[in-house]
Amino acid sequence: MTSDTNTPTRDPVFRVLDLTARACMTIAGIQLVTLIAIFGWLVFGRYVLNDTPTWVEQAALMLVVWITFLGAAAGVWNRAHLSIDFVREMMPPVFRIPLRWLAVLGVLIFAAYLAWYGWDLAEKTWRRRIPMLAIAEGWRAVPMAVCGVLSVFYSLYHLAMLVRGQDPAEL
Template identity: 55%
Template sequence: MSTFSDELSGQDAEKKPRTLLDKVLDGLARLCIIVAGVLMVFLIITFGWLVFGRYVLNDTPTWVEQSSLVIVVYITCLGAAAGVRNNSHLSIDFVREGLPALPREIMRYIADLFVIVFGGFMAWQGWIMVMDNLARPVPIIGISESWRAAPLVVCGFLMVLFAGINIIERAIGTAQGEH
C-alpha cells in the first residue's frame, strides 16, 4: 500500500504497515491539496471573467484582483503544509542523501527542527495578524483583512505538526520512507 507522499513522488512505499496516525496526517495533507486545487480552479475562472469583463463587456470586475490576492495566499500556504508532510517542500536533499547514514539522519532532524521553528513562528505571527486585523476590511470585497492572515496560522500549525511527527516517528523507528 502506498502513502500519499509516495503517490506524489512515484516511489514505492516501504513494507511497513501504515498507522491510523499516518492515515489521518496523509488525509490532512490530501485535504490541503484538494482545497488548494479547488481554489486554483476558482482563481482561473475568476481571471477568465476579469478578461472577459475588461475586453468584451468593457466593465472590469474589480473584485477579482482583491479576491485573487486572498486566494493565492491560501493556495500557497496549503501547498506548503502538504509539502512538509510529503517531504517535498523546502527540500534540497541531494547533498544530504549523498552522505553516510549518521550525518544524513542528523541533517534530517535538523531540517525538521528548522521547519518546526519556522512553522511555529509563522503560526504565532499569523495569529497576531488575524487578531489585529479583525475590524479592517479588504478593499472592494469587504471581508476582514484577517482572512489574508488565517492561512498563515493553519499552515504554520500543520508544518509544526507534520515536522514534529516526522521527528517522533524517526526517533522511534517508524518513519515512512524518506526521499
C-alpha cells in the first residue's frame, strides 16, 4: 500500500494480515453467491423440473459454516466483532486502557480455544462422510480451526499495537 501525506506506511506484518482478512471476505463472498445459486437450483428443480436435488441442503450447511467462520475471522481483524466499544471509549483513560487490553486478551483466548477444539473436532470426524456430498465430515470443523488460527494472529497483532501505545481501533 502506498502512502500519501495522511496515511502512515504499514509494516509488512500488517499488510500480510490485512491481505488474509481480505481473502477471507472474498472467499466468503464467493461462497455466499454460490449458496444463492444452489438455492436457485433447488427451487428450479423442485417446482419446474419436479425433481428436488437432494445434495443442496448438505452443501448449504457446509457453505454457511465456512461463510460464518471466514467472516468472523475477518471481523476480528477489522474489529467488527461483537463488542461495545462506545461504552469503553466514553470512560476515563484509567478504565479505558485496561479494558482495551482485556477485550483483546479475551478474543485471543477464545480464538486459541476455537483453533484447538476446531482442529480436534475435525480430526475426530474426518473418517465419517457427509451424506450426499461424499466428503469428510471434518470439513465442517476445519473453518473453526482456520478462524481460530487467523484470529489468534490478528489478536496478537492488536496486542502488539497496544504494547506500542497504539489503539487497534485505528487500523
